[in-house]
Amino acid sequence: xxxxxxxxxxxxxAKHSKQVPGDVFLSKKLDRSxxxxxxxxxxxxxxxxxxxxxxxxxxxSLNLTANSVDIKNTAETIMKTLPECKVRKISYSTFTIIDxxxxxxxxxxxxxxxxxFMLFRDEKRIxxxxxxxxxxxxxxxSQTLYYVEFNIELGDRLVVFTxxxxxxxxxxxxxSLGWSEEAIVSTVGRKIAESVNISARDLASFLVKExxxxxxxxxxxxxxxxxxxxxxxxxxxxxxxxxxxxxxxxKIKQRVDRFSGKKIICGGxxxxxxxxxxxxxxxxxxxxFHKDIPPDSEIQGIxxxxxxxxxxxxxxxxxxxxxxxxxxxxxPGYKLYDxxxxxxxxxxxxxxxxxxxxQNPHIPEDLGLRKNVVKKLAGxxxxxxxxxxxxxxx
Amino acid sequence: xxxxxxxxxxxxxMGGSDLxxxxxxxxxxxxxxxxxxxxxxxxxxxxxxxxxxxxxxxGEIYDRVTVEKFKKILEQG
Numbered sequence: 001x002x003x004x005x006x007x008x009x010x011x012x013x014a015k016h017s018k019q020v021p022g023d024v025f026l027s028k029k030l031d032r033s034x035x036x037x038x039x040x041x042x043x044x045x046x047x048x049x050x051x052x053x054x055x056x057x058x059x060x061s062l063n064l065t066a067n068s069v070d071i072k073n074t075a076e077t078i079m080k081t082l083p084e085c086k087v088r089k090i091s092y093s094t095f096t097i098i099d100x101x102x103x104x105x106x107x108x109x110x111x112x113x114x115x116x117f118m119l120f121r122d123e124k125r126i127x128x129x130x131x132x133x134x135x136x137x138x139x140x141x142s143q144t145l146y147y148v149e150f151n152i153e154l155g156d157r158l159v160v161f162t163x164x165x166x167x168x169x170x171x172x173x174x175x176s177l178g179w180s181e182e183a184i185v186s187t188v189g190r191k192i193a194e195s196v197n198i199s200a201r202d203l204a205s206f207l208v209k210e211x212x213x214x215x216x217x218x219x220x221x222x223x224x225x226x227x228x229x230x231x232x233x234x235x236x237x238x239x240x241x242x243x244x245x246x247x248x249x250x251k252i253k254q255r256v257d258r259f260s261g262k263k264i265i266c267g268g269x270x271x272x273x274x275x276x277x278x279x280x281x282x283x284x285x286x287x288x289f290h291k292d293i294p295p296d297s298e299i300q301g302i303x304x305x306x307x308x309x310x311x312x313x314x315x316x317x318x319x320x321x322x323x324x325x326x327x328x329x330x331x332p333g334y335k336l337y338d339x340x341x342x343x344x345x346x347x348x349x350x351x352x353x354x355x356x357x358x359q360n361p362h363i364p365e366d367l368g369l370r371k372n373v374v375k376k377l378a379g380x381x382x383x384x385x386x387x388x389x390x391x392x393x394x
Numbered sequence: 395x396x397x398x399x400x401x402x403x404x405x406x407x408m409g410g411s412d413l414x415x416x417x418x419x420x421x422x423x424x425x426x427x428x429x430x431x432x433x434x435x436x437x438x439x440x441x442x443x444x445x446x447x448x449x450x451x452x453g454e455i456y457d458r459v460t461v462e463k464f465k466k467i468l469e470q471g
Contacts, residue, residue, distance in 0.1 A: 268402040268435025284432045285402070291411055294401040297434050307403055307434060 004152060005344040006036055006235035009201035011208040015046045015164075015324040016218040022050025023162045023224035026058040029386050030066055031155050034102030037065045042114060042162040043093045044363075049170070050093075050222070057082065057093040071099050072133070076146055077108045078243065079135045098228070108156070110302055115166040118185060120157040123193040125185045146342035156230045164223030167171040168211035171220070181212055200227035224370050233262030233388070236343035240308050241351030241370045242269045243394045251394045253277040255349045256302070263301070264339060267308030267370075268294075274279055276297055288330045296332040304339055306332045312373050315340060315388050319380050346381055352393050353386060395470075396427050398450040402435030405447035409460065413447060415422050421468065 011384035022045060028335065041057040043050030057078065061150040062076040076095060083092045094113035101107075109117060111130075119126045137143050169175025184207075191206055192198060198206075204227040211223045226261055237259040239252055252273050256263055265271045273381060277283045280300045288295040294307035314333025318324045319340070325354035328334055352371060374391065381387040399405075399413050413433060421428055436455075438444045444457040451467055459467070 105460075204428070269435075269437065271434055272437065282434060284434060286432065289411075289414065292417070294406040294434065295401070296434065307401070307406065307435070309403055310406065 003232065004105060004154065004230045005112065006102065006104045006230065007200040008036060008038060008226070009199070009204055010040075010141060010224065011201070011204035012222070012224045013164075013208055013212050013219050015220065017220050018047045018222070019226065020048050020051045021222040022046045022054055023164065023222040024051065024054035024058045024076050025224060025226045027226075028060050028062055028066060030362040035066075036100040036102070037062055038098045038100075038228075039095055040098075040114060040160050040162065040224065041063075041093050042164075042222070042224075045217070046222060053093045057095050061095055061097050064379055065097055065099055069272060071097055072109045072147065075147075076135055077110065077135075079112070079137055079143060079145070082137065086140075094162070098158065098160065100228070105152045107152055108149045109147070112143065115161055115163055116146070116181075118159045118188065119155060119191055120159065120188060122155060122196075123189040125189065127281060152230045154232065155229065157192065157200075158230075159203070159207065159225065160226040160227075161207065161225040162222060164219065164221040165207060165211045167221060168223065168287055172214075172216075175214060180213060191293075200229040203227045203229070232340060233326070233344040235259070235345045235347070236264060236339060237261060237347050237349065238264045238266060238340075239270055239274070239349045239351075240266040240312065240374065242267075242273060242352045242353045243351045248394055249273050250277065252349070252351070255392075255394075259347070260337060261345075262303045262343065264304045264306070264336065265302055266306050266312055266336070267351075270308065271297060271299060271302075271305050288332050288335075290328075290331055292331055294320070296335060304335055306336055309370060309373050312377055315375050316373070316380060319377075319384065340377075340381060340387075343383065343387065346378070346390075348374055348378055348391045350391060350393050351365040396431070396450075396452050397428060397468075398433055400433040400436040400437065400438070400446070400448040400450075401432045402439065402446075403437075408446040410447035412461055413449060413464050416464060419437045440452060 008027045010025040012021055022043040025040045028038050039058040039061040041054040043053035053256045061074055061078055065071055068074050074299055097110045098115045099108045128150055130146050130148045133145045133147050134142050135145055167178035170178045202227040208223050209224045212219055265274055271282055283298045285296050285298055293310050297305040299305050311332050315336040318337035382389045399408050399410055413440050437449050438448045439446045449456045451458045
């Protein structure tokens with residue numbers, strides 16, 4: 001597993017009076033590999049037509065890069081196929097392709113006609129030597145692309161944007177040439193220095209809002225920023241259920257002791273076992289009492305202690321809905337949902353002893369098997385929230 | 395009087411939460427000397443001769459406790 005986790009997010013405001021932006025950002029995590037491919041494209045013009053062009057460019061680039069070994073081949077294919085505006089003799093859309101390989105901790109970037117990306121190490125911008133590549137478009141006109149590859153360092157941030165950012169304010173006396181590169185660098189650098197742990201989403205949104213303000217809150221073009229934040233993965237251990245064999249109870253404490261990251265126990269019997277082995281008291285937190293779910297508890301050294309199957313099932317509902325309608329921060333199911341949503345890697349340790357009481361005909365059938373609930377929860381975290389998940393049965 | 399209402403999965407589903415709500419509404423304010431605990435599992439539900447929800451009052455275990463039964467236990471105590 002790589003030492004890095006990449007947070008990828010973007011923010012966007014469409015050109016004033018346009019319903020649909022002509023900039024498109026797509027990102028894809030490739031299955032069974034530590035690769036993330038992202039593409040930002042700005043379609044010529046604005047509105048639906050531009051959006052269709054940019055969507056075509058991003059989708060084709062993403063799929064080609066994902067299936068190809070070489071980002072240059074993708075760029076070449078796209079350049080050969082991108083249509084040209086007959087009047088203006090320029091390509092119908094721009095692109096920046098970012099190919100992140102976390103097995104090698106390496107990034108490759110190919111740029112065509114978008115403003116140059118920026119790499120920040122802490123709050124300092126790092127300059128990289130880009131290689132100029134000439135490629136011909138379908139009518140034989142030579143076009144310039146820029147290629148660069150570099151190694152990632154912990155805490156690096158990549159900021160990629162369209163000309164809605166760099167040309168913000170054009171026409172204003174004090175911004176006659178738009179928002180200069182130096183000014184953008186110092187704005188982003190200042191923001192990172194102020195909030196050292198700022199998320200990719202918040203940084204992208206900050207930059208877009210700044211450009212929007214410069215435009216007098218009427219965007220003169222589509223404004224889009226994508227950010228990539230390379231940080232340490234936030235790890236969480238979730239223990240649930242007693243082991244089949246009582247002789248394996250020690251594994252519950254052992255797994256907790258050996259794990260670095262947040263620790264969660266879901267299950268009354270499991271928390272009793274841990275409490276006994278670690279010689280730590282369980283203190284029930286009655287402030288968290290809700291009619292639909294047993295309260296959570298506190299055990300020294302464990303970040304969250306909840307009941308098992310009902311709480312996990314509530315967390316599943318919250319994860320399925322995306323954002324819970326009524327957010328009650330004291331609800332144990334919400335607390336669990338929040339911990340899981342904010343983790344990048346979740347290790348489940350599942351005791352497979354079947355609680356015979358749960359086979360009681362008065363209890364809903366789907367609650368009977370802890371394994372099924374965990375599988376559903378893990379699947380959701382993996383597929384919908386793109387988390388890395390491991391399950392160990394004990 | 396020391397009362398422990400089990401709030402494990404099974405007891406909660408079978409009415410343990412109603413017992414806790416009843417206690418909160420009726421017992422905490424009537425001046426009697428109650429000491430309440432709500433363990434996350436009393437581990438009785440696993441035994442064949444007990445059925446949820448479980449309540450322990452001064453060391454004695456009661457099972458299949460309804461609000462009515464709980465009321466009576468508290469009155470007798």
